[in-house]
Amino acid sequence: MKSPFPLLLSVLLAPSVPAAAQEVAAPAARQPVLMISIDGLMPDAVLQADAHGLKIPVLRSFLAKGSYAREVINANPTVTNPNHTSLVTGVLPLEHGIYNNRPFTPLEQSPGTYRLYAQIKAQTLWGAAKTAGLTTGSIFWPVTDKAADIDFNITSGADEDEAGIARSAAVMIRDHRPQLLTVHFVSLDHRAHETGPFSAEANAALERIDGAIGTLIEAERKAYPDAAILIVSDHGFAPASTQVHLNTAFADAGLLTLSSGPKPVVTSWRATAWYVGAMAMIVVRDPRDHAMVRQVKALLDTLAADPANGIEGIHDRAAIAGLGLPPVDFVVAFRPGYRMGTALAGPLRTPFKGGAHGAFSTRTLRPDMHSAFFAAGPGIAAGRDLGTIDIRQIAPTVAVRLRVALPAAKLPPLRLRGR
Known part of the structure; x- marks a missing residue:
């Protein structure tokens, strides 16, 4: 099936950023930042909360x-690790190297x-902040194990305990006063996977996160009354009822060789x-073939x-x-x-119940994958609708x-300053 818009995809992804969405100047003084990620938060959860x-x-x-933004155009693939890395680098996966949630290891089913x-x-925001002599902190942010640029870093423990x-x-915040602190809440994502977006379970998780964020903001304001508070997310969600096990078709076509037995594994692949x-x-082992x-x-x-x-x-x-995207040969949307399902043998399609993300998404394709952005604090305009951002x-x-340098990020910052 030929792509209906092969030459337009890069245009659709790259925003035509209006003047109202561009930062015209840095704040007069360095401003501490608390950036909170709610994994899987869809913009309408806040914009249409009553509904x-x-x-x-x-x-x-x-x-x-x-x-606030009406929608945020994500990096592809629209999953947690690539987009959380784009949030702190300002570049796409091909540049920052985090191509998917899991690396490509074709001989392992669950690497x-x-x-x-x-x-x-x-370069990350934490690295830029450290270079500028600032103190950095992070809690449960993806892809931060053994991060020398993060002074105070929690990467393991009860990551669903919002309180x-x-x-x-x-x-x-009280003991170490990081000028850049990043915090990641994952429980909404987990419940939406299990029971679908906007299910009772997912909504309850978001309501608990909301209370936890109130506690966080209170602590940040006590330490830094002038702090900027940012709420971000990495992807949206959609309910799903069918999973398609593409690799069973690849095995049937002889493109994958499987071991024998009740739980086959890939022993070789083309x-x-x-x-x-x-x-x-889709990856072809020898794209020159x-x-x-x-x-x-x-x-x-x-x-x-x-x-x-x-x-x-x-x-x-x-x-x-x-x-x-990484240099793959095809994307199946x-x-x-x-x-997609992960079985290697058996039926091509099986039922599924829950929520899914990771869809191929651009400015116009699969907007249900778009994520969220909200910001408040001194020097940030009140009630400003930023529309669509990247x-x-x-x-x-x-x-x-923070008044730090992040030269690899080429798109303009958002205009958040009040008039």
């Missing part, structure tokens, strides 16, 4: 007291996640589907021709050029309601507030 029955007074207060800070290949995270952050979620990245590339394309086209497989499009290297603008916005 979803959500009681989140702290988050809703940002609409009147601060500036370990990206965890080590040394795996990040671009406990808030208490730990409050102690860190092409494989790299699991993301609501999309898949043009006959093999054509064979893989033909297989994908056959799968896409059956509507039951839920494939929205097959995008080749030319179509995804400039989007910052699923329609809402579908996600996730790469957030790190340079923080850098401007």
